[in-house]
Amino acid sequence: MKYIDEYRDGEKARPIIEEIRRLAGQPIRLMEVCGTHTVAIARYGLRKVLPPTIELISGPGCPVCVTSQNDVDLMISLSRVPGVIIATFGDMVRVPGSDSSLDRERAQGRDIRVVYSPLDGMKIAAAEPQKKVIFLGVGFETTAPTIAATALEARKQGLKNFFVFSAHKTVPRALKALLELGEVKLNGFLLPGHVSAIIGSRPYEFLARDYALPCVISGFEPLDILQSVFMLVRQVKMRNPRVEIQYRRGVHEEGNRKAQEVMARAFQPSDVEWRGIGCIPGTGLSFREELAGLDAARIFDLPRIQARENPGCRCGEVLRGVIRPRECRLFAEVCTPQNPVGPCMVSFEGSCAAAYKYGS
Secondary structure, three states: OOOHHHHHOHHHHHHHHHHHHHHOOOOEEEEEOOHHHHHHHHHOOHHHHOOOOEEEEEOOOOHHHHEOHHHHHHHHHHHOOOOEEEEEOHHHHHOOOOOOOHHHHHHOOOEEEEOOOHHHHHHHHHHOOOOEEEEEEEEOOOOHHHHHHHHHHHHHHOOOOEEEEEEEEOOHHHHHHHHHHOOOOOOEEEEOHHHHHHHOOHHHHHHHHHHOOOEEEOOOOHHHHHHHHHHHHHHHHHOOOOEEEOOOOOOOOOOOHHHHHHHHHHEEEEEEEEOOOEEEEEEEEEEOHHHHHHEHHHHOOOOOOOOOOOOOOOHHHHHOOOOOHHHOOOEOOOEEOOEOOOHHHOOOOOHHHHHHHHOO
């Protein structure tokens, strides 16, 4: 198949669904750990066409959602520094902090600008040398290479007023931490295509080897996801756990080596807090010493934060797959896209936002 509409063809889906139904005689719980998968599953009603023995659970696949409350509060604090321009992707603007948000700060006159690329932030810094521009680097391995390349270019150009607040996270070890919590019994992982296009399939091999969990790296269209579910069900049925790549048109076993090299030149692993999970060693990306001059966390005098989350928000449990969005008592009553209480209702990739928009 060459065109997107072919991956959305209901007639092509029928034999895949029938084969899943034939094989899935026992209860099977699968977790997707990509926000784009979460949205696609909800948008195309894939849960409704699968047999009742298949349960799809959303995991910590939204980078905005897993950004800790402490980091959100630090970003808000940075926006209050005189002479600072905050450059950020749009999803972060409306994420509630302990007592404010970037959106509220902007309404009070802080200079907060939505950009579509870290290069846009660098361009702002070059155009306004009297200001200090801080780009909020939030994302998984998908966005980290472009931000790493931007930081390296800023150093090359000698930009003295461009900085990055790195809140990046890496996925594989987070899955290990999730499994070690032991809260959710899983039979397999639907792995993220975008992240895997960068890192390849090898970093996930421990899931099959050490936890006997089937894994499939999936594309994002309905037929991609259905085929990936079939591949997972087949692994479960055959009791032959391994890491398979369904998304062959985007992912190779070794990943994108050039992107990996750029990341390695700019970043080093660090410990980082994940919302709902806690601190996971080695899953953050902090700047190497040679790029310390661009690191907003080192350059600016950040306050000690006593972060507070809304006690009624169960976003952390949603991210761990412990509950579905509708099990939170705030869902659709108090917490809506117009009035989000937690980040899972803010981000387009958030489980709560997807359930609200596409749920019955």
